[in-house]
Amino acid sequence: xxxxxxxxxxxxxxxxxxxxxxxxxxxxxxxxxxxxxxxxxxxxxxxxxxxxxxxxxxxxxxxxxxxxxxxxxxxxxxxxxxxxxxxxxxxxxxxxxxxxxxxxxxxxxxxxxxxxxxxxxxxxxxxxxxxxxxxxxxxxxxxxxxxxxxxxxxxxxxxxxxxxxxxxxxxxxxxxxxxxxxxxxxxxxxxxxxxxxxxxxxxxxxxxxxxxxxxxxxxxxxxxxxxxxxxxxxxxxxxxxxxxxxxxxxxxxxxxxxxxxxxxxxxxxxxxxxxxxxxxxxxxxxxxxxxxxxxxxxxxxxxxxxxxxxxxxxxxxxxxxxxxxxxxxxxxxxxxxxxxxxxxxxxxxxxxxxx
Amino acid sequence: xxxxxxxxxxxxxxxxxxxxxxxxxxxxxxxxxxxxxxxxxxxxxxxxxxxxxxxxxxxxxxxxxxxxxxxxxxxxxxxxxxxxxxxxxxxxxxxxxxxxxxxxxxxxxxxxxxxxxxxxxxxxxxxxxxxxxxxxxxxxxxxxxxxxxxxxxxxxxxxxxxxxxxxxxxxxxxxxxxxxxxxxxxxxxxxxxxxxxxxxxxxxxxxxxxxxxxxxxxxxxxxxxxxxxxxxxxxxxxxxxxxxxxxxxxxxxxxxxxxxxxxxxxxxxxxxxxxxxxxxxxxxxxxxxxxxxxxxxxxxxxxxxxxxxxxxxxxxxxxxxxxxxxxxxxxxxxxxxxxxxxxxxxxxxxxxxxxxxxxxxxxxxxxxxxxxxxxx
Numbered sequence: 001x002x003x004x005x006x007x008x009x010x011x012x013x014x015x016x017x018x019x020x021x022x023x024x025x026x027x028x029x030x031x032x033x034x035x036x037x038x039x040x041x042x043x044x045x046x047x048x049x050x051x052x053x054x055x056x057x058x059x060x061x062x063x064x065x066x067x068x069x070x071x072x073x074x075x076x077x078x079x080x081x082x083x084x085x086x087x088x089x090x091x092x093x094x095x096x097x098x099x100x101x102x103x104x105x106x107x108x109x110x111x112x113x114x115x116x117x118x119x120x121x122x123x124x125x126x127x128x129x130x131x132x133x134x135x136x137x138x139x140x141x142x143x144x145x146x147x148x149x150x151x152x153x154x155x156x157x158x159x160x161x162x163x164x165x166x167x168x169x170x171x172x173x174x175x176x177x178x179x180x181x182x183x184x185x186x187x188x189x190x191x192x193x194x195x196x197x198x199x200x201x202x203x204x205x206x207x208x209x210x211x212x213x214x215x216x217x218x219x220x221x222x223x224x225x226x227x228x229x230x231x232x233x234x235x236x237x238x239x240x241x242x243x244x245x246x247x248x249x250x251x252x253x254x255x256x257x258x259x260x261x262x263x264x265x266x267x268x269x270x271x272x273x274x275x276x277x278x279x280x281x282x283x284x285x286x287x288x289x290x291x292x293x294x295x296x297x298x299x300x301x302x303x304x305x306x307x308x309x310x311x312x313x314x315x316x317x318x319x320x321x322x323x324x325x326x327x328x329x330x331x332x333x334x335x336x337x338x339x340x341x342x343x344x345x346x347x348x349x350x351x352x353x354x355x
Numbered sequence: 356x357x358x359x360x361x362x363x364x365x366x367x368x369x370x371x372x373x374x375x376x377x378x379x380x381x382x383x384x385x386x387x388x389x390x391x392x393x394x395x396x397x398x399x400x401x402x403x404x405x406x407x408x409x410x411x412x413x414x415x416x417x418x419x420x421x422x423x424x425x426x427x428x429x430x431x432x433x434x435x436x437x438x439x440x441x442x443x444x445x446x447x448x449x450x451x452x453x454x455x456x457x458x459x460x461x462x463x464x465x466x467x468x469x470x471x472x473x474x475x476x477x478x479x480x481x482x483x484x485x486x487x488x489x490x491x492x493x494x495x496x497x498x499x500x501x502x503x504x505x506x507x508x509x510x511x512x513x514x515x516x517x518x519x520x521x522x523x524x525x526x527x528x529x530x531x532x533x534x535x536x537x538x539x540x541x542x543x544x545x546x547x548x549x550x551x552x553x554x555x556x557x558x559x560x561x562x563x564x565x566x567x568x569x570x571x572x573x574x575x576x577x578x579x580x581x582x583x584x585x586x587x588x589x590x591x592x593x594x595x596x597x598x599x600x601x602x603x604x605x606x607x608x609x610x611x612x613x614x615x616x617x618x619x620x621x622x623x624x625x626x627x628x629x630x631x632x633x634x635x636x637x638x639x640x641x642x643x644x645x646x647x648x649x650x651x652x653x654x655x656x657x658x659x660x661x662x663x664x665x666x667x668x669x670x671x672x673x674x675x676x677x678x679x680x681x682x683x684x685x686x687x688x689x690x691x692x693x694x695x696x697x698x699x700x701x702x703x704x705x706x707x708x709x710x711x712x713x714x715x716x717x718x719x720x721x722x723x724x725x726x727x728x729x730x731x
Binding site: 081131132136139171 | 479495498501502506512701
């Protein structure tokens with residue numbers, strides 16, 4: 001879709017490694033040190049090898065291997081019946097995926113950037129999300145729609161959106177986003193095997209930000225389960241995707257000030273893991289939510305409202321939302337001001353602590 | 356070519372496949388499809404049933420026994436014929452107007468009335484039936500039908516085709532173009548049937564496109580097309596049957612997908628909520644009523660000596676009985692409020708279960724009658 005895509009891929013450069021807490025692969029596993037985008041490619045490869053119903057369709061995903069190389073070398077291995085370069089048509093990709101799933105295939109569609117999804121939005125919300133419900137469970141759609149999302153890579157306009165709230169608001173869709181290479185493969189595997197349509201949102205800011213050990217074997221991370229990335233006692237920080245890293249960095253720096261943050265990576269945005277959210281909040285009594293999307297109507301509002309409903313008596317301070325502003329994400333000269341960086345996250349957490 | 360007046364443009368009738376002339380005589384040089392007397396009678400009976408069902412449904416809506424209904428009078432000939440041209444294993448993607456097409460391909464009459472009474476049981480697909488629930492947004496079914504056909508081809512299920520209905524208005528939507536384009540590129544076994552009934556609610560055919568024909572749009576996508584007299588059930592059958600065969604077994608140099616422009620006319624309103632006298636003349640429907648698909652097949656069958664008065668009476672009374680039975684079944688449907696919360700996901704999330712329980716508690720507390728009280 002984008003003539004900028006090639007240069008953008010280069011912008012997603014490897015960044016200095018920041019260790020993140022994660023589940024440790026079993027020792028007997030053969031592992032590779034992979035970036036998040038490599039782990040996605042590995043996950044696609046593993047599933048396609050094991051299940052011949054799995055196929056991919058999208059723009060520039062075949063010979064080109066995807067503008068971010070998320071489908072690198074898959075075309076060569078699986079051929080153009082299973083790694084399909086489609087015409088340039090997002091509604092066609094998603095509409096075709098619905099039909100392919102109905103025929104017994106397990107399609108994984110790629111939308112090149114979230115900002116170009118909208119022609120296919122009708123297919124998602126008018127059909128993909130509700131066919132199970134309409135037919136009272138007779139028909140279901142095991143399909144995945146993958147797309148890179150989020151800002152921070154100096155991309156042109158329309159290449160930096162975080163519109164996860166659109167999908168979370170729609171019953172019948174599942175929405176997941178990984179924040180580590182290990183999770184990327186495990187969540188993607190679970191998404192492909194899931195009987196429902198899953199939106200798989202890829203935080204492109206951290207596509208190549210760091211490496212971690214990823215098992216060669218296939219494994220699933222259950223959809224609907226959040227991960228506590230850092231345990232703490234003073235305040236719960238709820239976040240996901242690319243905002244997990246700056247939240248963890250902020251937490252480490254605040255620890256030096258004596259503020260002990262718990263950082264919860266939601267991973268699954270629909271369904272949300274309310275149990276983990278409430279458990280964490282009841283422990284700390286204070287909360288902050290960090291997301292890139294505009295504050296108003298963002299997922300942070302849902303989390304804060306749920307805490308009000310279910311854990312009011314534990315609450316010691318107003319819940320702080322550290323989010324994108326209620327304006328369009330600016331061109332990249334100003335995007336550092338718009339996106340929650342560690343400085344804003346720390347400031348917000350200090351404010352919640354000071355109440 | 357100038358198209359001064361809507362619909363009248365379509366009166367140039369030499370550009371389309373026709374087998375029966377308006378009076379039911381076989382068109383010069385045309386060959387009647389190879390159908391047995393029984394098959395012809397069955398097709399006719401389905402037409403009579405469709406016409407009477409339509410009249411009955413409109414009256415049910417007037418009585419407040421069903422909600423908004425999209426009538427099909429004038430279009431049932433094409434609907435019945437396209438479904439007759441399918442094999443049992445083929446899938447049908449219908450719109451909200453394709454009641455007769457759905458019924459002929461296996462859906463019970465009562466299930467057609469279910470959603471109109473607000474019960475989603477009508478969307479249920481019986482085990483041996485391949486009919487998708489009706490599509491209400493315009494043109495969205497086109498890439499999906501294409502995708503299903505593509506999937507069958509990829510899985511080497513070459514005995515399956517997919518038939519997708521839509522109207523003239525749908526050809527202006529992006530999904531029409533995306534679906535046909537994919538169908539051409541991936542050469543998939545799909546038959547697109549454009550039911551050109553001249554009107555998209557109040558918007559006439561010539562306001563949809565400056566193209567001379569809707570079939571012609573297929574050329575842009577490397578998809579073969581044919582125009583057919585949609586008021587002639589035998590012509591529609593022949594064209595569709597050929598397209599279904601070609602989808603499964605294309606000859607040398609042939610593509611699998613086909614666009615059929617079935618030229619029809621919507622005799623009545625868009626829906627029971629619409630008043631066509633606001634936007635079109637009375638002469639226009641009169642012109643097409645003289646070419647009525649039901650009368651046309653009836654005259655043909657009478658001329659051939661296949662249809663007697665006795666048979667006609669039997670067909671009509673069977674149709675009426677079936678319609679009454681269907682209404683009775685549809686009016687006996689019940690809905691459980693718990694239904695709202697089921698089958699949204701493969702496993703119901705805890706929060707949704709809690710919401711179901713909330714509603715149960717409220718019903719317990721206030722009674723079901725309270726939910727339909729109008730507060731003033």
